[in-house]
Amino acid sequence: MADAVLSRPAASQAPVEVLKVETLADRQRRRRRLVSGLRLAVLVVLLGGWEGGVEAGLIDPFFFGQPTAIAAKLAEWVRDGTSIGPLWLQVWVTIYEAGAGFLIGAVLGVLCGIALGRNALLADVFSIYIKVANSIPRVVLGSIFIVALGLGAPSKIALAVVMVFFVVFANAFQGVREADKNLIANAQILGASGWAITRAVVVPSALSWILASLHVSFGFALVGAIVGEFLGARQGMGLLIATAQGAFDANGVFAAMIVIAVVALAAEGLLTVLENRLLSWRPEKTAGE
Amino acid sequence: MSAVELQGVARRFVTPTGAVLSALEDFDLAIRPGEFMAIVGPTGCGKSTTLGLIAGLARPQAGSVRLFDAPVTGIDRRVGFVFQQDAVFPWRNVLSNVSAGPLFRGEKAQAAEERARDWLLRVGLKGFENHLPHQLSGGMRKRVALAQTFINSPEILLMDEPFSALDVQTRELMQEELLQLWSQNKAAVLFVTHDLDEAILLADRVAVLTSRPARVKSVHTIDLPRPRAIATLRYDERFIAIARTLADDLREEVMKARAAH
Numbered sequence: 399m400a401d402a403v404l405s406r407p408a409a410s411q412a413p414v415e416v417l418k419v420e421t422l423a424d425r426q427r428r429r430r431r432l433v434s435g436l437r438l439a440v441l442v443v444l445l446g447g448w449e450g451g452v453e454a455g456l457i458d459p460f461f462f463g464q465p466t467a468i469a470a471k472l473a474e475w476v477r478d479g480t481s482i483g484p485l486w487l488q489v490w491v492t493i494y495e496a497g498a499g500f501l502i503g504a505v506l507g508v509l510c511g512i513a514l515g516r517n518a519l520l521a522d523v524f525s526i527y528i529k530v531a532n533s534i535p536r537v538v539l540g541s542i543f544i545v546a547l548g549l550g551a552p553s554k555i556a557l558a559v560v561m562v563f564f565v566v567f568a569n570a571f572q573g574v575r576e577a578d579k580n581l582i583a584n585a586q587i588l589g590a591s592g593w594a595i596t597r598a599v600v601v602p603s604a605l606s607w608i609l610a611s612l613h614v615s616f617g618f619a620l621v622g623a624i625v626g627e628f629l630g631a632r633q634g635m636g637l638l639i640a641t642a643q644g645a646f647d648a649n650g651v652f653a654a655m656i657v658i659a660v661v662a663l664a665a666e667g668l669l670t671v672l673e674n675r676l677l678s679w680r681p682e683k684t685a686g687e
Numbered sequence: 688m689s690a691v692e693l694q695g696v697a698r699r700f701v702t703p704t705g706a707v708l709s710a711l712e713d714f715d716l717a718i719r720p721g722e723f724m725a726i727v728g729p730t731g732c733g734k735s736t737t738l739g740l741i742a743g744l745a746r747p748q749a750g751s752v753r754l755f756d757a758p759v760t761g762i763d764r765r766v767g768f769v770f771q772q773d774a775v776f777p778w779r780n781v782l783s784n785v786s787a788g789p790l791f792r793g794e795k796a797q798a799a800e801e802r803a804r805d806w807l808l809r810v811g812l813k814g815f816e817n818h819l820p821h822q823l824s825g826g827m828r829k830r831v832a833l834a835q836t837f838i839n840s841p842e843i844l845l846m847d848e849p850f851s852a853l854d855v856q857t858r859e860l861m862q863e864e865l866l867q868l869w870s871q872n873k874a875a876v877l878f879v880t881h882d883l884d885e886a887i888l889l890a891d892r893v894a895v896l897t898s899r900p901a902r903v904k905s906v907h908t909i910d911l912p913r914p915r916a917i918a919t920l921r922y923d924e925r926f927i928a929i930a931r932t933l934a935d936d937l938r939e940e941v942m943k944a945r946a947a948h
Binding site: 578580581583584585586587588589590591594598599602603679680681 | 822
Protein backbone atom coordinates (compact mmCIF):
# COMPACT_ATOMS: atom_id res chain seq x y z
CA MET A 399 0.00 0.00 0.00
CA ALA A 400 2.69 2.42 1.07
CA ASP A 401 4.69 1.33 -1.95
CA ALA A 402 1.88 2.13 -4.32
CA VAL A 403 1.31 5.53 -2.80
CA LEU A 404 4.98 6.35 -2.97
CA SER A 405 5.62 5.13 -6.46
CA ARG A 406 2.54 6.41 -8.24
CA PRO A 407 3.25 10.14 -8.05
CA ALA A 408 6.84 9.52 -9.09
CA ALA A 409 5.73 7.54 -12.11
CA SER A 410 3.07 9.99 -13.15
CA GLN A 411 5.28 13.03 -12.51
CA ALA A 412 8.21 12.01 -14.64
CA PRO A 413 6.54 12.33 -18.06
CA VAL A 414 4.95 15.63 -17.02
CA GLU A 415 8.39 17.03 -16.16
CA VAL A 416 9.79 15.99 -19.53
CA LEU A 417 6.83 17.53 -21.30
CA LYS A 418 7.32 20.79 -19.41
CA VAL A 419 11.01 20.99 -20.37
CA GLU A 420 10.15 20.42 -24.02
CA THR A 421 7.52 23.09 -24.11
CA LEU A 422 9.91 25.51 -22.42
CA ALA A 423 12.55 24.96 -25.08
CA ASP A 424 9.86 25.22 -27.72
CA ARG A 425 8.56 28.41 -26.25
CA GLN A 426 12.04 29.94 -26.23
CA ARG A 427 12.57 28.96 -29.85
CA ARG A 428 9.19 30.33 -30.81
CA ARG A 429 9.95 33.58 -29.00
CA ARG A 430 13.28 33.96 -30.77
CA ARG A 431 11.54 33.45 -34.10
CA LEU A 432 8.89 35.99 -33.13
CA VAL A 433 11.54 38.58 -32.19
CA SER A 434 13.45 38.20 -35.47
CA GLY A 435 10.18 38.30 -37.40
CA LEU A 436 9.10 41.50 -35.67
CA ARG A 437 12.51 43.08 -36.20
CA LEU A 438 12.27 42.38 -39.92
CA ALA A 439 8.73 43.75 -39.93
CA VAL A 440 9.87 47.01 -38.31
CA LEU A 441 12.55 47.41 -40.98
CA VAL A 442 10.10 46.66 -43.79
CA VAL A 443 7.53 49.09 -42.41
CA LEU A 444 10.11 51.87 -41.97
CA LEU A 445 11.73 51.48 -45.38
CA GLY A 446 8.39 50.73 -47.08
CA GLY A 447 6.80 53.77 -45.43
CA TRP A 448 9.69 55.93 -46.53
CA GLU A 449 9.59 54.60 -50.10
CA GLY A 450 5.76 54.74 -50.20
CA GLY A 451 5.78 58.25 -48.75
CA VAL A 452 8.07 59.37 -51.56
CA GLU A 453 5.91 57.62 -54.18
CA ALA A 454 2.76 59.21 -52.72
CA GLY A 455 4.37 62.64 -52.75
CA LEU A 456 4.30 63.02 -48.94
CA ILE A 457 8.10 63.01 -48.55
CA ASP A 458 10.30 65.16 -50.78
CA PRO A 459 13.15 62.93 -52.05
CA PHE A 460 15.24 66.02 -52.80
CA PHE A 461 15.69 66.66 -49.08
CA PHE A 462 15.14 63.25 -47.52
CA GLY A 463 16.24 60.78 -50.20
CA GLN A 464 14.61 57.51 -51.11
CA PRO A 465 15.63 53.95 -50.08
CA THR A 466 15.80 52.59 -53.63
CA ALA A 467 17.80 55.60 -54.79
CA ILE A 468 20.18 55.19 -51.83
CA ALA A 469 20.68 51.54 -52.77
CA ALA A 470 21.27 52.55 -56.39
CA LYS A 471 23.80 55.15 -55.22
CA LEU A 472 25.68 52.56 -53.17
CA ALA A 473 25.70 50.17 -56.13
CA GLU A 474 27.00 52.94 -58.36
CA TRP A 475 29.78 53.80 -55.91
CA VAL A 476 30.84 50.20 -55.65
CA ARG A 477 30.73 49.73 -59.45
CA ASP A 478 32.05 53.01 -60.83
CA GLY A 479 33.61 54.71 -57.81
CA THR A 480 32.59 58.01 -56.23
CA SER A 481 33.07 61.53 -57.53
CA ILE A 482 36.28 61.82 -55.48
CA GLY A 483 37.73 58.39 -56.33
CA PRO A 484 37.10 54.71 -55.64
CA LEU A 485 34.84 53.96 -52.66
CA TRP A 486 37.20 51.48 -51.00
CA LEU A 487 39.90 54.15 -50.92
CA GLN A 488 37.63 56.60 -49.08
CA VAL A 489 36.62 53.89 -46.62
CA TRP A 490 40.21 52.85 -46.10
CA VAL A 491 41.41 56.42 -45.51
CA THR A 492 38.75 56.95 -42.85
CA ILE A 493 39.42 53.57 -41.21
CA TYR A 494 43.13 54.33 -41.20
CA GLU A 495 42.66 57.75 -39.60
CA ALA A 496 40.12 56.56 -37.05
CA GLY A 497 42.09 53.38 -36.29
CA ALA A 498 45.42 55.15 -35.82
CA GLY A 499 43.79 57.83 -33.68
CA PHE A 500 41.99 55.17 -31.66
CA LEU A 501 45.15 53.16 -31.01
CA ILE A 502 47.26 56.17 -30.03
CA GLY A 503 44.49 57.70 -27.91
CA ALA A 504 43.67 54.42 -26.18
CA VAL A 505 47.31 53.60 -25.34
CA LEU A 506 47.94 57.13 -24.03
CA GLY A 507 44.67 57.06 -22.11
CA VAL A 508 45.43 53.72 -20.46
CA LEU A 509 49.00 54.72 -19.55
CA CYS A 510 47.99 58.09 -18.11
CA GLY A 511 44.97 56.61 -16.34
CA ILE A 512 47.06 53.95 -14.62
CA ALA A 513 49.84 56.40 -13.75
CA LEU A 514 47.45 58.90 -12.18
CA GLY A 515 45.31 56.20 -10.60
CA ARG A 516 48.34 54.77 -8.79
CA ASN A 517 49.77 58.11 -7.70
CA ALA A 518 47.60 60.25 -5.44
CA LEU A 519 49.74 63.40 -5.80
CA LEU A 520 49.72 63.31 -9.61
CA ALA A 521 45.99 62.64 -9.50
CA ASP A 522 45.31 65.64 -7.23
CA VAL A 523 47.45 67.98 -9.35
CA PHE A 524 46.13 66.97 -12.77
CA SER A 525 42.52 66.09 -12.03
CA ILE A 526 41.39 69.74 -12.26
CA TYR A 527 43.00 70.21 -15.69
CA ILE A 528 41.55 67.00 -16.99
CA LYS A 529 38.10 68.04 -15.83
CA VAL A 530 38.47 71.37 -17.65
CA ALA A 531 39.82 69.75 -20.81
CA ASN A 532 37.02 67.20 -20.72
CA SER A 533 34.35 69.89 -20.57
CA ILE A 534 35.61 71.71 -23.67
CA PRO A 535 33.88 70.50 -26.86
CA ARG A 536 36.97 68.92 -28.34
CA VAL A 537 35.68 68.78 -31.91
CA VAL A 538 36.52 72.47 -32.34
CA LEU A 539 40.20 71.53 -31.98
CA GLY A 540 39.77 70.08 -35.49
CA SER A 541 40.12 73.55 -36.99
CA ILE A 542 43.41 74.07 -35.21
CA PHE A 543 44.74 70.67 -36.25
CA ILE A 544 43.84 71.34 -39.92
CA VAL A 545 45.67 74.67 -39.81
CA ALA A 546 48.66 73.20 -37.98
CA LEU A 547 48.96 69.77 -39.58
CA GLY A 548 47.46 70.30 -43.03
CA LEU A 549 44.83 68.53 -45.07
CA GLY A 550 46.40 65.06 -44.84
CA ALA A 551 45.82 62.22 -42.37
CA PRO A 552 47.81 63.63 -39.38
CA SER A 553 45.24 66.33 -38.59
CA LYS A 554 42.40 63.75 -38.55
CA ILE A 555 44.41 61.32 -36.47
CA ALA A 556 45.18 64.09 -34.00
CA LEU A 557 41.48 64.93 -33.66
CA ALA A 558 40.59 61.24 -33.20
CA VAL A 559 43.31 60.92 -30.53
CA VAL A 560 41.87 63.83 -28.59
CA MET A 561 38.37 62.40 -28.86
CA VAL A 562 39.46 58.96 -27.65
CA PHE A 563 42.03 59.87 -25.03
CA PHE A 564 39.74 61.42 -22.42
CA VAL A 565 37.15 58.67 -22.48
CA VAL A 566 39.73 55.91 -22.10
CA PHE A 567 41.72 57.90 -19.59
CA ALA A 568 38.72 58.58 -17.36
CA ASN A 569 37.75 54.89 -17.37
CA ALA A 570 41.27 53.58 -16.79
CA PHE A 571 41.67 56.05 -13.91
CA GLN A 572 38.38 55.01 -12.36
CA GLY A 573 39.13 51.32 -12.91
CA VAL A 574 42.46 51.66 -11.10
CA ARG A 575 40.79 53.51 -8.25
CA GLU A 576 38.13 50.81 -7.94
CA ALA A 577 40.66 47.98 -7.67
CA ASP A 578 39.74 45.85 -4.67
CA LYS A 579 41.76 46.97 -1.62
CA ASN A 580 41.69 43.42 -0.26
CA LEU A 581 43.23 42.01 -3.43
CA ILE A 582 45.97 44.64 -3.32
CA ALA A 583 46.65 43.91 0.36
CA ASN A 584 46.71 40.19 -0.37
CA ALA A 585 49.20 40.64 -3.22
CA GLN A 586 51.40 42.82 -1.00
CA ILE A 587 51.45 40.25 1.78
CA LEU A 588 52.10 37.42 -0.67
CA GLY A 589 55.23 39.34 -1.64
CA ALA A 590 54.35 41.65 -4.54
CA SER A 591 55.99 45.08 -4.68
CA GLY A 592 54.94 48.27 -6.51
CA TRP A 593 55.24 47.28 -10.15
CA ALA A 594 54.14 43.68 -9.55
CA ILE A 595 50.99 44.94 -7.80
CA THR A 596 50.16 47.17 -10.76
CA ARG A 597 50.69 44.32 -13.18
CA ALA A 598 49.12 41.49 -11.20
CA VAL A 599 46.16 43.23 -9.56
CA VAL A 600 45.55 46.79 -10.73
CA VAL A 601 45.67 46.29 -14.49
CA PRO A 602 43.55 43.11 -14.55
CA SER A 603 40.88 44.67 -12.37
CA ALA A 604 40.85 47.91 -14.39
CA LEU A 605 40.63 45.93 -17.62
CA SER A 606 36.86 45.58 -17.67
CA TRP A 607 36.54 49.38 -17.26
CA ILE A 608 39.09 50.03 -19.98
CA LEU A 609 37.50 47.62 -22.44
CA ALA A 610 34.06 49.13 -21.82
CA SER A 611 35.47 52.54 -22.72
CA LEU A 612 37.05 51.18 -25.91
CA HIS A 613 33.57 50.30 -27.21
CA VAL A 614 32.40 53.88 -26.87
CA SER A 615 35.61 55.47 -27.96
CA PHE A 616 35.95 53.78 -31.34
CA GLY A 617 32.75 55.60 -32.24
CA PHE A 618 34.39 58.82 -31.06
CA ALA A 619 37.47 58.07 -33.17
CA LEU A 620 35.24 57.72 -36.23
CA VAL A 621 33.52 61.01 -35.41
CA GLY A 622 36.93 62.65 -35.04
CA ALA A 623 38.17 61.35 -38.39
CA ILE A 624 34.97 62.24 -40.26
CA VAL A 625 34.61 65.71 -38.76
CA GLY A 626 38.27 66.29 -39.57
CA GLU A 627 37.64 65.30 -43.17
CA PHE A 628 34.58 67.50 -43.20
CA LEU A 629 36.65 70.49 -42.16
CA GLY A 630 39.19 69.94 -44.89
CA ALA A 631 40.58 66.89 -46.65
CA ARG A 632 41.45 65.39 -50.00
CA GLN A 633 40.02 61.93 -49.29
CA GLY A 634 37.76 60.05 -46.91
CA MET A 635 34.14 59.39 -46.02
CA GLY A 636 33.78 62.83 -44.41
CA LEU A 637 34.83 64.49 -47.67
CA LEU A 638 32.42 62.21 -49.55
CA ILE A 639 29.56 63.42 -47.33
CA ALA A 640 30.66 67.05 -47.67
CA THR A 641 30.75 66.62 -51.47
CA ALA A 642 27.30 65.03 -51.52
CA GLN A 643 26.01 67.87 -49.35
CA GLY A 644 27.50 70.42 -51.75
CA ALA A 645 25.71 68.72 -54.65
CA PHE A 646 22.36 68.63 -52.75
CA ASP A 647 22.60 64.84 -53.00
CA ALA A 648 20.63 63.53 -49.99
CA ASN A 649 20.92 59.95 -51.23
CA GLY A 650 24.70 60.30 -51.26
CA VAL A 651 24.75 61.44 -47.63
CA PHE A 652 22.59 58.50 -46.57
CA ALA A 653 24.67 56.04 -48.61
CA ALA A 654 27.85 57.31 -46.94
CA MET A 655 26.14 56.98 -43.56
CA ILE A 656 25.37 53.33 -44.25
CA VAL A 657 28.98 52.64 -45.20
CA ILE A 658 30.19 54.28 -41.97
CA ALA A 659 27.66 52.32 -39.93
CA VAL A 660 29.00 49.07 -41.40
CA VAL A 661 32.54 50.09 -40.45
CA ALA A 662 31.46 50.97 -36.92
CA LEU A 663 29.58 47.70 -36.46
CA ALA A 664 32.56 45.68 -37.74
CA ALA A 665 34.86 47.47 -35.28
CA GLU A 666 32.37 46.87 -32.48
CA GLY A 667 32.35 43.16 -33.34
CA LEU A 668 36.15 42.98 -33.24
CA LEU A 669 36.22 44.76 -29.88
CA THR A 670 33.65 42.35 -28.47
CA VAL A 671 35.79 39.40 -29.55
CA LEU A 672 38.81 41.04 -27.89
CA GLU A 673 36.84 41.73 -24.73
CA ASN A 674 35.58 38.16 -24.45
CA ARG A 675 39.09 36.87 -24.98
CA LEU A 676 40.64 39.12 -22.32
CA LEU A 677 37.86 38.82 -19.75
CA SER A 678 37.25 35.10 -20.09
CA TRP A 679 37.81 34.73 -16.34
CA ARG A 680 34.58 36.52 -15.53
CA PRO A 681 31.55 34.47 -14.56
CA GLU A 682 28.99 34.05 -17.35
CA LYS A 683 26.45 36.84 -17.15
CA THR A 684 23.54 34.43 -17.36
CA ALA A 685 25.04 32.13 -14.71
CA GLY A 686 25.13 34.84 -12.04
CA GLU A 687 22.18 35.81 -9.82
CA MET B 688 60.82 36.23 22.90
CA SER B 689 57.37 36.77 21.47
CA ALA B 690 56.44 36.12 17.86
CA VAL B 691 54.14 39.14 17.99
CA GLU B 692 54.18 41.83 20.62
CA LEU B 693 51.99 44.92 20.79
CA GLN B 694 52.73 47.43 23.52
CA GLY B 695 50.66 50.50 24.31
CA VAL B 696 49.40 50.58 20.74
CA ALA B 697 46.91 53.24 19.64
CA ARG B 698 45.28 53.53 16.25
CA ARG B 699 42.92 56.42 15.54
CA PHE B 700 40.92 57.40 12.46
CA VAL B 701 39.51 60.72 11.37
CA THR B 702 35.89 60.30 10.32
CA PRO B 703 34.49 62.20 7.32
CA THR B 704 32.83 64.63 9.75
CA GLY B 705 36.22 65.47 11.25
CA ALA B 706 35.80 63.65 14.54
CA VAL B 707 38.63 61.44 15.78
CA LEU B 708 37.65 57.83 16.26
CA SER B 709 39.85 55.65 18.42
CA ALA B 710 39.91 52.02 17.30
CA LEU B 711 42.67 50.85 19.61
CA GLU B 712 43.94 52.57 22.72
CA ASP B 713 46.68 51.37 25.06
CA PHE B 714 46.56 47.92 23.49
CA ASP B 715 48.89 45.19 24.82
CA LEU B 716 49.09 41.67 23.42
CA ALA B 717 51.84 39.07 23.07
CA ILE B 718 51.81 35.82 21.10
CA ARG B 719 54.45 33.18 21.62
CA PRO B 720 56.09 31.41 18.66
CA GLY B 721 53.95 28.47 17.56
CA GLU B 722 50.99 29.59 19.65
CA PHE B 723 47.44 29.71 18.35
CA MET B 724 45.83 32.85 19.73
CA ALA B 725 42.25 33.83 19.02
CA ILE B 726 40.75 37.24 19.69
CA VAL B 727 37.05 37.82 20.17
CA GLY B 728 35.20 41.02 20.84
CA PRO B 729 32.08 43.01 20.06
CA THR B 730 31.53 43.91 16.39
CA GLY B 731 33.48 46.89 15.17
CA CYS B 732 35.78 46.93 18.18
CA GLY B 733 39.01 47.04 16.19
CA LYS B 734 39.90 43.38 15.76
CA SER B 735 40.72 43.76 12.07
CA THR B 736 42.65 46.95 12.77
CA THR B 737 44.97 44.95 15.03
CA LEU B 738 45.73 42.51 12.23
CA GLY B 739 46.45 45.36 9.80
CA LEU B 740 49.00 46.79 12.23
CA ILE B 741 50.78 43.47 12.66
CA ALA B 742 50.79 42.82 8.91
CA GLY B 743 52.39 46.20 8.32
CA LEU B 744 49.46 47.41 6.21
CA ALA B 745 48.92 50.30 8.66
CA ARG B 746 51.00 52.14 11.28
CA PRO B 747 50.03 52.80 14.89
CA GLN B 748 49.83 56.40 16.13
CA ALA B 749 51.37 55.37 19.41
CA GLY B 750 53.07 52.34 20.94
CA SER B 751 55.14 49.62 19.33
CA VAL B 752 54.42 46.56 17.21
CA ARG B 753 57.23 44.03 17.17
CA LEU B 754 57.70 40.70 15.39
CA PHE B 755 60.36 38.43 16.91
CA ASP B 756 61.74 41.46 18.80
CA ALA B 757 62.12 43.62 15.70
CA PRO B 758 59.81 46.60 15.10
CA VAL B 759 57.41 46.36 12.14
CA THR B 760 58.52 48.78 9.43
CA GLY B 761 56.49 47.48 6.52
CA ILE B 762 55.09 44.28 5.16
CA ASP B 763 57.07 41.41 6.64
CA ARG B 764 57.80 38.34 4.52
CA ARG B 765 57.26 36.03 7.50
CA VAL B 766 53.63 37.07 7.75
CA GLY B 767 50.72 35.30 6.08
CA PHE B 768 47.21 36.76 5.98
CA VAL B 769 43.89 35.05 5.29
CA PHE B 770 41.17 37.59 4.61
CA GLN B 771 37.53 37.59 5.56
CA GLN B 772 36.27 38.15 2.02
CA ASP B 773 37.59 36.29 -0.95
CA ALA B 774 40.96 37.73 -1.75
CA VAL B 775 41.98 35.15 -4.34
CA PHE B 776 42.62 36.71 -7.73
CA PRO B 777 39.48 36.12 -9.82
CA TRP B 778 41.36 36.26 -13.15
CA ARG B 779 43.90 33.61 -12.19
CA ASN B 780 43.11 29.92 -12.17
CA VAL B 781 43.53 27.88 -8.98
CA LEU B 782 47.08 26.78 -9.74
CA SER B 783 48.27 30.24 -10.61
CA ASN B 784 46.58 31.69 -7.52
CA VAL B 785 48.52 29.31 -5.29
CA SER B 786 51.82 29.87 -7.09
CA ALA B 787 51.36 33.67 -6.94
CA GLY B 788 53.23 34.10 -3.64
CA PRO B 789 56.38 32.20 -4.63
CA LEU B 790 56.38 33.99 -8.01
CA PHE B 791 56.04 37.41 -6.35
CA ARG B 792 58.95 36.40 -4.14
CA GLY B 793 61.15 35.66 -7.12
CA GLU B 794 60.95 31.89 -7.28
CA LYS B 795 61.42 30.23 -10.70
CA ALA B 796 58.12 29.58 -12.49
CA GLN B 797 58.59 25.82 -12.70
CA ALA B 798 59.54 25.39 -9.05
CA ALA B 799 56.64 27.59 -7.95
CA GLU B 800 54.20 25.58 -10.03
CA GLU B 801 55.50 22.29 -8.65
CA ARG B 802 55.10 23.47 -5.08
CA ALA B 803 51.64 24.86 -5.87
CA ARG B 804 50.57 21.44 -7.19
CA ASP B 805 51.83 19.87 -3.99
CA TRP B 806 49.80 22.34 -1.92
CA LEU B 807 46.67 21.76 -3.98
CA LEU B 808 47.05 18.08 -3.21
CA ARG B 809 47.32 18.84 0.50
CA VAL B 810 44.17 20.96 0.60
CA GLY B 811 42.25 18.46 -1.51
CA LEU B 812 41.97 20.49 -4.70
CA LYS B 813 43.77 18.14 -7.04
CA GLY B 814 41.95 18.16 -10.37
CA PHE B 815 40.83 21.79 -9.97
CA GLU B 816 44.14 23.34 -11.11
CA ASN B 817 42.59 25.03 -14.14
CA HIS B 818 39.33 26.13 -12.55
CA LEU B 819 38.67 29.82 -12.07
CA PRO B 820 37.66 31.03 -8.59
CA HIS B 821 34.07 31.78 -9.63
CA GLN B 822 33.68 28.16 -10.68
CA LEU B 823 34.40 26.96 -7.13
CA SER B 824 32.24 26.84 -4.00
CA GLY B 825 32.93 29.17 -1.09
CA GLY B 826 34.66 26.40 0.85
CA MET B 827 36.89 25.52 -2.08
CA ARG B 828 37.85 29.16 -2.55
CA LYS B 829 38.87 29.22 1.11
CA ARG B 830 41.05 26.18 0.50
CA VAL B 831 42.72 28.06 -2.34
CA ALA B 832 43.27 31.00 0.02
CA LEU B 833 44.78 28.68 2.66
CA ALA B 834 47.10 27.02 0.14
CA GLN B 835 48.04 30.45 -1.22
CA THR B 836 49.04 31.56 2.28
CA PHE B 837 50.66 28.36 3.58
CA ILE B 838 52.85 27.91 0.48
CA ASN B 839 54.90 30.90 1.69
CA SER B 840 55.52 29.04 5.01
CA PRO B 841 54.55 31.97 7.22
CA GLU B 842 55.95 32.11 10.74
CA ILE B 843 53.15 34.43 11.74
CA LEU B 844 49.69 33.70 10.42
CA LEU B 845 46.99 36.34 10.66
CA MET B 846 43.40 35.31 10.00
CA ASP B 847 40.54 37.79 9.83
CA GLU B 848 37.27 35.91 10.38
CA PRO B 849 38.28 33.62 7.51
CA PHE B 850 35.36 31.20 7.82
CA SER B 851 32.56 33.58 8.76
CA ALA B 852 30.94 33.50 5.31
CA LEU B 853 30.77 29.70 5.14
CA ASP B 854 27.85 27.50 6.10
CA VAL B 855 28.11 25.57 9.38
CA GLN B 856 29.15 22.21 7.93
CA THR B 857 31.78 23.68 5.61
CA ARG B 858 33.08 25.84 8.41
CA GLU B 859 33.63 22.81 10.63
CA LEU B 860 35.55 21.04 7.86
CA MET B 861 37.69 24.09 7.24
CA GLN B 862 38.47 24.47 10.94
CA GLU B 863 39.67 20.88 11.06
CA GLU B 864 41.70 21.41 7.93
CA LEU B 865 43.25 24.56 9.34
CA LEU B 866 44.32 22.80 12.55
CA GLN B 867 45.85 20.03 10.49
CA LEU B 868 47.80 22.43 8.25
CA TRP B 869 48.89 24.44 11.26
CA SER B 870 50.10 21.37 13.17
CA GLN B 871 52.65 20.84 10.39
CA ASN B 872 53.61 24.48 9.93
CA LYS B 873 53.57 25.63 13.59
CA ALA B 874 53.25 29.31 12.88
CA ALA B 875 52.17 31.74 15.56
CA VAL B 876 48.52 32.35 14.71
CA LEU B 877 46.34 35.31 15.47
CA PHE B 878 42.80 34.33 14.60
CA VAL B 879 40.13 37.01 14.71
CA THR B 880 36.56 35.80 15.04
CA HIS B 881 33.25 36.84 16.51
CA ASP B 882 32.34 33.19 17.04
CA LEU B 883 33.24 32.23 20.58
CA ASP B 884 32.94 28.47 19.92
CA GLU B 885 35.32 28.75 17.00
CA ALA B 886 37.84 30.60 19.14
CA ILE B 887 37.74 27.94 21.87
CA LEU B 888 37.82 25.01 19.43
CA LEU B 889 40.92 26.30 17.66
CA ALA B 890 43.04 28.32 20.05
CA ASP B 891 45.56 27.80 22.82
CA ARG B 892 44.58 31.15 24.30
CA VAL B 893 41.63 33.43 23.69
CA ALA B 894 41.86 37.18 24.22
CA VAL B 895 38.59 39.02 24.88
CA LEU B 896 38.62 42.64 23.74
CA THR B 897 36.68 45.53 25.23
CA SER B 898 34.26 47.60 23.17
CA ARG B 899 35.76 50.53 21.29
CA PRO B 900 38.41 51.74 21.88
CA ALA B 901 39.65 48.17 22.11
CA ARG B 902 41.90 46.94 24.87
CA VAL B 903 42.58 43.38 25.90
CA LYS B 904 40.06 42.75 28.66
CA SER B 905 41.19 39.26 29.60
CA VAL B 906 43.16 36.33 28.20
CA HIS B 907 41.87 32.80 28.78
CA THR B 908 44.01 29.70 28.43
CA ILE B 909 42.19 26.87 26.66
CA ASP B 910 43.72 23.69 28.07
CA LEU B 911 41.86 21.27 25.81
CA PRO B 912 44.22 18.56 24.54
CA ARG B 913 45.34 18.39 20.91
CA PRO B 914 44.68 17.02 18.37
CA ARG B 915 41.14 18.27 18.77
CA ALA B 916 38.10 16.71 17.14
CA ILE B 917 36.15 19.76 16.03
CA ALA B 918 32.92 17.88 15.40
CA THR B 919 32.58 16.36 18.89
CA LEU B 920 34.59 18.68 21.12
CA ARG B 921 31.78 21.19 21.47
CA TYR B 922 29.77 18.64 23.50
CA ASP B 923 32.66 18.05 25.88
CA GLU B 924 32.02 19.24 29.46
CA ARG B 925 35.30 21.12 29.69
CA PHE B 926 34.50 22.91 26.45
CA ILE B 927 31.11 23.94 27.81
CA ALA B 928 32.61 25.21 31.06
CA ILE B 929 35.17 27.33 29.21
CA ALA B 930 32.53 28.62 26.82
CA ARG B 931 30.35 29.69 29.73
CA THR B 932 33.15 31.68 31.41
CA LEU B 933 34.12 33.34 28.15
CA ALA B 934 30.56 34.11 27.16
CA ASP B 935 29.93 35.91 30.45
CA ASP B 936 33.12 37.86 29.97
CA LEU B 937 32.21 38.84 26.42
CA ARG B 938 28.56 39.63 27.13
CA GLU B 939 29.49 42.56 29.35
CA GLU B 940 31.40 44.16 26.52
CA VAL B 941 28.71 43.49 23.94
CA MET B 942 26.16 45.18 26.20
CA LYS B 943 28.50 48.16 26.64
CA ALA B 944 29.03 48.37 22.88
CA ARG B 945 25.28 48.25 22.29
CA ALA B 946 24.66 50.99 24.86
CA ALA B 947 27.20 53.21 23.11
CA HIS B 948 25.51 52.93 19.69
